[in-house]
Structure formats: C-alpha cells, structure tokens
Amino acid sequence: MQIRCTGAPATAANVAHVRLATWNVNSIKARLPRLLDWLRTAAPDIVCLQETKTGEFPAEPVGELGYESAAHGDGRWNGVAVLSRVGLTDVTLGFSGEPGFPDPSSPPEARAVGVTCDGLRLWSVYVPNGRTPLDPHYIYKLGWLAALRDAMAQEITLHPRLVLCGDFNVAPTDADVWDPAVFVGSTHVTLEEREALGQLRALGLHDVVPRPLKGPNPFTYWDYRAGMFHKDMGMRIDLVYASDAVAKGTTDAYIDRDARKGTAPSDHAPIVLDIDI
DNA sequence: ATGCCTTATTTCATAAGA
Numbered sequence: 001m002q003i004r005c006t007g008a009p010a011t012a013a014n015v016a017h018v019r020l021a022t023w024n025v026n027s028i029k030a031r032l033p034r035l036l037d038w039l040r041t042a043a044p045d046i047v048c049l050q051e052t053k054t055g056e057f058p059a060e061p062v063g064e065l066g067y068e069s070a071a072h073g074d075g076r077w078n079g080v081a082v083l084s085r086v087g088l089t090d091v092t093l094g095f096s097g098e099p100g101f102p103d104p105s106s107p108p109e110a111r112a113v114g115v116t117c118d119g120l121r122l123w124s125v126y127v128p129n130g131r132t133p134l135d136p137h138y139i140y141k142l143g144w145l146a147a148l149r150d151a152m153a154q155e156i157t158l159h160p161r162l163v164l165c166g167d168f169n170v171a172p173t174d175a176d177v178w179d180p181a182v183f184v185g186s187t188h189v190t191l192e193e194r195e196a197l198g199q200l201r202a203l204g205l206h207d208v209v210p211r212p213l214k215g216p217n218p219f220t221y222w223d224y225r226a227g228m229f230h231k232d233m234g235m236r237i238d239l240v241y242a243s244d245a246v247a248k249g250t251t252d253a254y255i256d257r258d259a260r261k262g263t264a265p266s267d268h269a270p271i272v273l274d275i276d277i
Numbered sequence: 278a279t280g281c282c283t284t285a286t287t288t289c290a291t292a293a294g295a
Contacts, residue, residue, distance in 0.1 A: 026283075026284070026294085027283085027284055027285075029284095029285090030283080030284065030285090051284095051294090053284070053285070054285090075285090075286095076284090076285055076286065076292095076293095077285085077292095077293075077294095129293080129294065129295060130295085131293090131294090131295085169294095169295070171295095183295095186295080187295070188295060214279095221295075223282075223294090223295075224281090224282035224283055224294095225281070225282045225283090226281055226282085227279095227280055227281035228281085228282095229279065229280080229281090230278085230279055230280050230281075231281095235295075237295075257279085258279085260279075261278095261279040261280095262279075264283090265279095266283095267282085267283075267294085267295090
C-alpha cells in the first residue's frame with residue numbers, strides 16, 4: 001500500500017491506495033508459473049486465492065516477489081490462501097461454526113481463511129459446489145453459507161473495513177449466466193442459493209460488480225470445454241462483497257480476462273479492485 | 278484472434294469441477 005502525502009491540511013486525510021485481487025487458480029501447483037507472471041504484471045498488493053488444491057503452499061517463490069502468504073489447505077481438493085505485500089496478521093483458518101461434510105459435525109474442509117492487511121479485514125472463501133439441488137452436497141452448501149453469514153455478522157462488527165471475496169459458486173442473478181435456460185434445475189442459480197447471498201448483503205456487504213474488459217458480461221468463469229471462453233459462455237460466480245467503507249473507496253473493479261487466455265490457464269479469471277481508503 | 282477440458286491421485290482410470 002502506498003501512502004500519498006498531499007501536503008493538504010489535516011482535515012484532508014492522506015489516502016491509502018491498495019490493489020486487491022481474488023482468483024480461483026484451480027491448483028496453485030499447476031498455476032504457479034502463470035501466477036508469478038501475473039503478480040509481476042498486475043502488481044496487486046493483496047491476492048485472495050481459491051482452489052489451491054494443496055497442503056504445501058509455495059510460500060518461497062511468492063515470497064521472492066515480496067508477498068507474505070497465509071494458506072489453508074487439506075490436500076487434493078479445496079484450499080484457500082491470501083498473499084500480501086502490505087502486511088499480513090491475525091490469520092484465521094476457517095470460521096466459528098463452519099460445518100463439514102457429510103455431517104455438519106464433520107471436520108471442516110479448507111474453504112475459508114481470514115487475514116488482516118494494513119487495516120483491511122479480508123476473507124478468501126471457496127464455497128462448496130453443491131453438485132445438484134438433490135445432492136447432499138447442496139444441503140452442505142446452504143448450511144455452509146448460513147454459517148458463513150453468522151460468522152461475518154460478527155466480523156463486520158469488529159472490522160468496519162471488511163472484504164469477503166472468492167468463489168461463491170452462486171450466480172447472483174440470471175444476468176450472471178450466459179443462458180439462464182440452460183441452468184434450469186441446476187445448482188448455482190436456485191432461489192435458496194441466491195437468498196443465501198442476500199443474507200450476506202443484508203449484513204451491509206455490497207456486491208462490487210467488476211467491469212468486463214470486453215463485451216457486456218461480467219463473467220469470471222468459463223468452462224474449459226467446447227470453446228466456452230471464446231464464445232463468452234460464462235458465469236459470474238466469483239464475487240467481492242465489501243463493507244460500506246471499502247465499497248465507497250473502490251475506484252475501479254475489473255475482470256482480468258487476459259489471465260484466462262493462453263497456455264494452461266485457470267478456468268476462472270482474476271477480479272482486480274483499486275481501493276482508496 | 279483468446280481456440281474447442283483440466284486437475285490430483287488410490288495414475289493408463291477415476292472423481293470432481295459448475
């Protein structure tokens with residue numbers, strides 16, 4: 001974070017700038033070369049990562065670029081992390097009341113990590129997929145989101161500058177999928193899932209919709225198959241939910257679709273926010 | 278053009294993704 005000293009009177013407070021990103025990398029191991037390249041060019045101060053898919057986070061190579069890291073991983077699936085070059089403290093792995101699978105009392109999976117970076121409280125989350133509305137994983141997804149809501153209700157009272165971001169595996173509206181008709185009867189678009197997002201927003205969190213760099217759709221995910229990216233047949237399922245203070249200070253938010261191109265991309269693109277505080 | 282699926286693992290087959 002850079003501090004711009006204007007020399008103005010004390011009533012005009014100095015403005016701190018931070019560039020924040022969130023990106024489902026679909027394996028940090030497979031994506032490490034692209035992540036490192038992207039860190040150099042996009043120059044984010046803080047990066048929330050999802051689907052790292054490892055218990056052994058590559059702290060050293062990202063450290064060489066100046067980033068501290070906090071990682072929560074459990075092996076083959078899931079895994080979340082945060083990188084920061086503006087400080088990284090108060091790391092919380094998972095949240096109070098977080099359910100597991102198959103039973104809520106099962107050990108929680110590695111799907112949430114909370115950190116504090118230079119006055120911002122951040123949560124990087126990877127919400128359960130749900131598979132289908134008739135699958136036990138769907139009940140798990142709804143229970144996980146309800147527990148997340150309760151945890152964030154506490155967090156926002158403690159941290160007015162709160163950002164909850166990551167892969168929510170829910171498209172907030174029909175405009176957030178390339179063809180709503182295709183998704184009838186599927187997970188990610190049901191009323192219950194969308195109401196769960198509404199419960200998060202009811203806490204005072206704002207859906208910061210990023211601008212696409214091409215075309216009208218703010219999609220963040222495109223299936224690898226059948227040239228979906230090239231036809232812009234995607235979904236907006238990666239979300240940034242920001243408290244008032246953070247949302248009001250956001251000067252830009254965009255989807256870095258270039259990161260979805262080329263050799264060995266993730267199936268998700270990063271969202272980048274520029275924030276003045 | 279951006280180009281028609283990818284990942285990790287119980288690895289030459291499977292489960293999972295959304």
